[in-house]
Amino acid sequence: MKRTLIVTNDFPPRQGGIQSFVHGLAARMPADSVVVYAPAWPGCERFDAGLPYPVVRHPTSLMLPTPGVARRAAELLAEHKCDTVVFGAAAPLGLLAPRLRAAGAERVVMLTHGHEASWARLPLARSLLARIGRHADTVTYLGEYTRRLLAPVIGADRLLRLAPGVDTAAFSPEVRPGGAAAALEAELGGGPVVVCVSRLVPRKGQDVLIRAWPWVLRSVPDARLVLVGGGPYRGRLERLVDRLGLRGRVRLTGPVEAADLPGYFALGDVFAMPCRTRLGGIDVEGLGIVYLEASASGLPVLAGSSGGAPDAVLPGETGLVVDGASAGAVAGALVELLGDPARARAMGERGREWVGREWSWDLVAARFTRILGAEPAP
Known part of the structure; x- marks a missing residue:
């Protein structure tokens, strides 16, 4: 052998x-x-x-x-x-x-x-x-x-x-939050949830999500943002949440065990990671497996246009691709998805089918x- x-x-x-x-x-x-x-x-x-x-x-x-x-x-x-x-x-x-x-x-x-x-x-x-x-x-x-x-x-x-x-059995619309994710779900209330699962580093765009959130709340007042993961950017993100007065509207979970991640995807109505290219093209997204895991979980995705991230999305079918450096563009796309739940669900269903067939x-x-x-x- x-x-x-x-x-x-x-x-x-x-x-x-x-x-x-x-x-x-x-x-x-x-x-x-x-x-x-x-x-x-x-x-x-x-x-x-x-x-x-x-x-x-x-x-x-x-x-x-x-x-x-x-x-x-x-x-x-x-x-x-x-x-x-x-x-x-x-x-x-x-x-x-x-x-x-x-x-x-x-x-x-x-x-x-x-x-x-x-x-x-x-x-x-x-x-x-x-x-x-x-x-x-x-x-x-x-x-x-x-x-x-x-x-x-x-x-x-x-x-x-x-x-x-993508493990389409582990990442599935049938998964429900458990453990700490279930406790967080209870704290969030009944409004729509945007979830981002990723390392907390500048390229991934969690800071842009936070900056976009006040604009999102003007259209969807009960929306909540959940940032899942750990990393060196956490302290700066926490300070940004406080400076914008978003404590309670934006939650950072800290590091999560890999086996528990499907339950955190299950918290969301929309998945968003507006990655952007940095340092003159040196710091770039290669693909973004989390977009595909989100699609397998039945969520519409919002991706940044950095590098190969658009390869993990069928724009207009499984999600939207925007300039991840623009808080305005990110906010507009999130409001578009949150404001049309039927379209968002259809994107999630299409994404689930696509991942099962191609990924x-x-x-x-x-x-x-x-x-x-x-x-x-x-």
Whole structure:
């Protein structure tokens, strides 16, 4: 049997879209065909104990393409008799590919996300990305936005699409809030709820949602905004809520366990994450799996127009795409969705159907299996 070594900085119990993506791929492989090499993270011992395949943890919380990491990855390749290496993110660990080729890897697959698309825009990073890509048999991309940026650097012939899947059983309109989410639902009252599930970082646009909220309340006075997640931006967001006098109208939950997230989506009537591109195009959204999870949950979505985020929405059918930097545009779109519940529900139903047809994990796992089994590049 062919065996695969996944080398990745992005793996649970650390939360995030890339972490869920890589874990989802590994979980759908035969347990005796995969080994994961990933950094240590608080809670990893308990998490790893529940997995059917081995996870070897690097002693620190970050792996860089250093000789020590290369040596350990090569040892694991030999110890577990792996013939394929998958880099959970091409940059920067893909720089290890030549060392692992020399150690016996017959096939090298590299996944890309938003940050590789950002590298493709910067001269020095672009040259490093080209160097990384030269040592891959296949480099995957999320959607049309990332493909356009990567093709001139990596080469279109090496690129294949592989986007995350959605667990449509876990994320479903049938899910009801439980535990802390149920308690929060009771506190919110009976008005419409806009929910945002994401890390609290500037690119995701939670600050724009808060700035838009006074305009939303003029049209929908009983609306509530719930921001789910933790991150370094939380303190600033809390201060913004206080400065605008929105305490009680806007709630921040703090970090939430991944298993509890479907219940927080279930709080909402609308999902909104108005992401925007920052730092001259360096900080950009690669796709936004949360939009698809929201659609699977039966919610209409409001997305920002950053990077590949529009690839996760059918504009006018499953949701709306707006300029995530404009509080006025965000407020207008939210009022449009909240003011027409029948249209919003129809968008949610259409989104659920679309995700089940185009974004299921069964489809993604089958595509990944084909990528792993392809013939190595000459």
